Amino acid sequence: MIKLFVGLGNPGTEYEATRHNAGFWWIDALARQLKVNLVSDRSYHGQVARTSAHGQTIWLLEPQTFMNVSGKSVAALSRFFKIKPEEILVVHDELDVVPGEAKLKFGGSHAGHNGLRDIHAQLGTGDYWRLRLGIGHPGVKSEVVHWVLRKPAPDQRDAIEVCIDRTLKAVPELIGGDMTRATQMVHTSKPPRPKPPRQPAPDTAAAPASGQAGVTP
Numbered sequence: 292m293i294k295l296f297v298g299l300g301n302p303g304t305e306y307e308a309t310r311h312n313a314g315f316w317w318i319d320a321l322a323r324q325l326k327v328n329l330v331s332d333r334s335y336h337g338q339v340a341r342t343s344a345h346g347q348t349i350w351l352l353e354p355q356t357f358m359n360v361s362g363k364s365v366a367a368l369s370r371f372f373k374i375k376p377e378e379i380l381v382v383h384d385e386l387d388v389v390p391g392e393a394k395l396k397f398g399g400s401h402a403g404h405n406g407l408r409d410i411h412a413q414l415g416t417g418d419y420w421r422l423r424l425g426i427g428h429p430g431v432k433s434e435v436v437h438w439v440l441r442k443p444a445p446d447q448r449d450a451i452e453v454c455i456d457r458t459l460k461a462v463p464e465l466i467g468g469d470m471t472r473a474t475q476m477v478h479t480s481k482p483p484r485p486k487p488p489r490q491p492a493p494d495t496a497a498a499p500a501s502g503q504a505g506v507t508p
Contacts, residue, residue: 292468293420295350295374296321297365299383299406302355310426311439313384313451314406315353317424320455321462322351329353334371336364345466350374361406362413369414379419380465381410384439388425391450393458395422395477397470420470422458422477424451 298318299311306312322329322340329338329351338353350372354364369379377397383406388394398418401407411417427447429438443451464473 292347292378293349293380293465294347294372294378295352295365295369295380296465297352297354297361297379297381299358299361299381300353301358306440308442308448309440310384310443311358313424313426314382316451317382317422317455317458318351318353320459324459324462325351327351331355335368337368339368345463347466349466358406360409362409362411365410366413376414376416376419379414380422381407381419382422382424383407384426385423386426386428386435386439388423388427390425390427390443390447391454392425393422393454393477394425395420395461395470395474397421420465424454424458426451 296318298314298316300306300313300315301309301311307315318329325340325342325344327340327342329340331337332339335352337355340351342349342351350368352364352368354361356363365379365381368374369376383404385394385404387402397420399421400417401411407417407421410419426439426443429435442448458477461473461476464470464476
């Protein structure tokens with residue numbers, strides 16, 4: 292079961308609307324859903340909320356250490372309250388997933404994500420849960436840093452916000468420890484593909500008579 296929900300991002304108004312802060316957006320939405328307020332706590336180097344949901348005590352955390360030092364905050368809170376790595380869900384932006392989709396996974400490498408890299412180092416393991424919110428890829432590796440620190444286009448931001456709303460529906464399963472069901476909910480909650488436009492019926496009345504050549508205008 293998940294006892295600690297962590298959203299990754301960078302503190303400060305200049306970063307709040309950038310792609311790298313998608314994890315903060317998710318935690319903010321969860322806090323609204325649970326009707327709790329995140330408050331600054333120096334002991335855990337972040338914005339923190341504690342509440343009860345679905346019969347369990349849970350924590351919400353947004354590290355305020357900047358992305359590259361996220362593990363300092365996660366480790367401080369989880370160790371004090373004896374929360375195991377496998378009871379932690381880290382929500383973060385993901386380049387390899389398109390906006391509007393999300394992936395839930397357990398363990399694995401940090402795949403170059405600096406926030407995850409530091410959490411790996413501070414916890415001493417990669418065996419925690421991650422919810423990967425798609426932000427898309429700029430297509431060129433050299434542009435990645437600029438991409439994550441820029442605001443998404445309005446349609447991309449809308450897609451991410453809709454995805455956040457959908458994935459929040461899996462929170463009861465996450466808290467209850469039904470990770471198989473939670474994974475199914477996250478992975479099957481993709482936005483519907485738009486239907487192709489209907490082709491107009493051919494205008495048979497305007498077709499040339501049999502045996503006659505059509506006239507090209």
